[in-house]
Amino acid sequence: MSKIENADLVCSRCGDETPHELAYAGRLLVKITCTRCGKTIERDLRSEYLADLSHRVATKPRRMLRRLSRHPLTFAGTLPKSVSAKPMELLSDLKLVWSAARTPSHDD
Numbered sequence: 088m089s090k091i092e093n094a095d096l097v098c099s100r101c102g103d104e105t106p107h108e109l110a111y112a113g114r115l116l117v118k119i120t121c122t123r124c125g126k127t128i129e130r131d132l133r134s135e136y137l138a139d140l141s142h143r144v145a146t147k148p149r150r151m152l153r154r155l156s157r158h159p160l161t162f163a164g165t166l167p168k169s170v171s172a173k174p175m176e177l178l179s180d181l182k183l184v185w186s187a188a189r190t191p192s193h194d195d
């Protein structure tokens with residue numbers, strides 16, 4: 088599963104320091120949510136995530152991106168064992184990164 092950590096950060100909507108949930112995919116911070124007002128900041132980290140993943144599997148990000156876009160469901164299963172030992176965790180990370188990238192940041 089993607090990691091969720093908690094931290095007190097200043098929320099621009101609340102104008103105060105509030106508890107936030109930080110959602111990580113691997114070591115990348117993908118999504119920040121204010122637990123008081125629900126304000127969410129999401130980042131498009133698809134290229135960063137693939138670059139990070141590619142360091143672990145020693146393959147080219149462009150090739151991985153092509154494989155992922157063609158066969159998203161089997162992508163995790165094609166990775167070396169060192170990376171795909173936890174396929175559900177990887178899929179969860181991918182889901183988080185991709186859903187955050189699809190949602191425009193609603194920073195009002």
Ligand SMILES: [Zn+2]
Nearest residue numbers: 098101121124
């Ligand atoms: Zn807030």
